[in-house]
Amino acid sequence: MKTISSPVLWLGALLLGTLPSCALPFGGLDDEQQQKVDLFTENAESYLRDKKILQAQSQIDQGLEIDPGNYYLNLFKGWAELMRGPKEAEYYILAADTLTEVVAMRSRSNNDYRAYLFLGQAQLGLAESYRKEEKYRAKKLEDSGLSPDARAAVEALVEKNRKRAARSLKDAEATFRQLLASGESNLQAQRFLFLVEAQKVAYASKADRKKQIQAAIGYGRAFLEEADKRRRTYLDQSWRALNADIESMSRKRRFYFEDIVKETNALLASLYERDGRIDEAIACLSQNIKLDPKSPPDRFARGRLLAMRGKKGEAREDLDLFLRLTRLPFHSSEVAQANELLRKIR
Numbered sequence: 001m002k003t004i005s006s007p008v009l010w011l012g013a014l015l016l017g018t019l020p021s022c023a024l025p026f027g028g029l030d031d032e033q034q035q036k037v038d039l040f041t042e043n044a045e046s047y048l049r050d051k052k053i054l055q056a057q058s059q060i061d062q063g064l065e066i067d068p069g070n071y072y073l074n075l076f077k078g079w080a081e082l083m084r085g086p087k088e089a090e091y092y093i094l095a096a097d098t099l100t101e102v103v104a105m106r107s108r109s110n111n112d113y114r115a116y117l118f119l120g121q122a123q124l125g126l127a128e129s130y131r132k133e134e135k136y137r138a139k140k141l142e143d144s145g146l147s148p149d150a151r152a153a154v155e156a157l158v159e160k161n162r163k164r165a166a167r168s169l170k171d172a173e174a175t176f177r178q179l180l181a182s183g184e185s186n187l188q189a190q191r192f193l194f195l196v197e198a199q200k201v202a203y204a205s206k207a208d209r210k211k212q213i214q215a216a217i218g219y220g221r222a223f224l225e226e227a228d229k230r231r232r233t234y235l236d237q238s239w240r241a242l243n244a245d246i247e248s249m250s251r252k253r254r255f256y257f258e259d260i261v262k263e264t265n266a267l268l269a270s271l272y273e274r275d276g277r278i279d280e281a282i283a284c285l286s287q288n289i290k291l292d293p294k295s296p297p298d299r300f301a302r303g304r305l306l307a308m309r310g311k312k313g314e315a316r317e318d319l320d321l322f323l324r325l326t327r328l329p330f331h332s333s334e335v336a337q338a339n340e341l342l343r344k345i346r
Helices: 031-049 053-066 071-084 090-108 114-140 148-182 186-203 209-240 244-274 278-291 296-308 312-325 333-345
Strands: none
Touching: 031 053, 031 071, 053 071, 071 090, 071 114, 090 114, 114 148, 114 186, 148 186, 186 209, 186 244, 209 244, 244 278, 244 296, 278 296, 296 312, 296 333, 312 333
């Protein structure tokens, strides 16, 4: 499988709870062994939070040599594999296999919600990987020089990856629904179910596509309502906090919610546009710009939609600012499109 870059795998480390002081003793360990496993577990989590995957893997491997059935070490093994998925898609498969086993162990782990969260993310990442492979293969069908046999082989690969993507997406949906039903991480479950519903648009038939777009929009709006409540709570905590550590954590969590709100608004805007609801798409992007006035992607997207609406002055302002702020090369499609739009509305 090709190397894949995926936006889906942001892991929300700020929301993850603190582990108990020791791992679960599945193997009847003596005190010295337990102390070593505890140390390997603590170190692995610390490395993973710092995104030092190889160092974390070394700690995990050493811990699992002593206690192969340790819940948290296996959970972290899946987490490490998941983090490698965006660059090496094969790791999504490994993560899904590892985390499926971890979910089966979950009843013995004080209901750690991360088992479902990471498994669903691995399945969602795998769906994206197969989807990108499908598009890559489909592009090869544009080659008019393909022989009939070669064309048939490529078409078979396109269909194979399409089915794999749809199956992985269905698996991810089931996992996130289980997480939602558990009541342990409703916000994360809602967020990822929105991403699932948005991806399902690509697999909906022409007759069902509008209905699926509207369903995805509903999930996105519900998530945004809850996320905004959380963001305001952390904003209030950071203002009221007398303890510097609490103030710092509240601020970090507020910024986290602002980031996922912006990500959701951007995807919602694209869904609204596909549904022909341009003003609502503009409103989503305006919310993002209110949170981050110097966001080049949002300025570009809103400027393009404002130009469609004939609001030339506002469109020029957004597109000019996009061109000043962006780090994209001059020959990129977004920069070229912005310049072309500006030429038309001057």
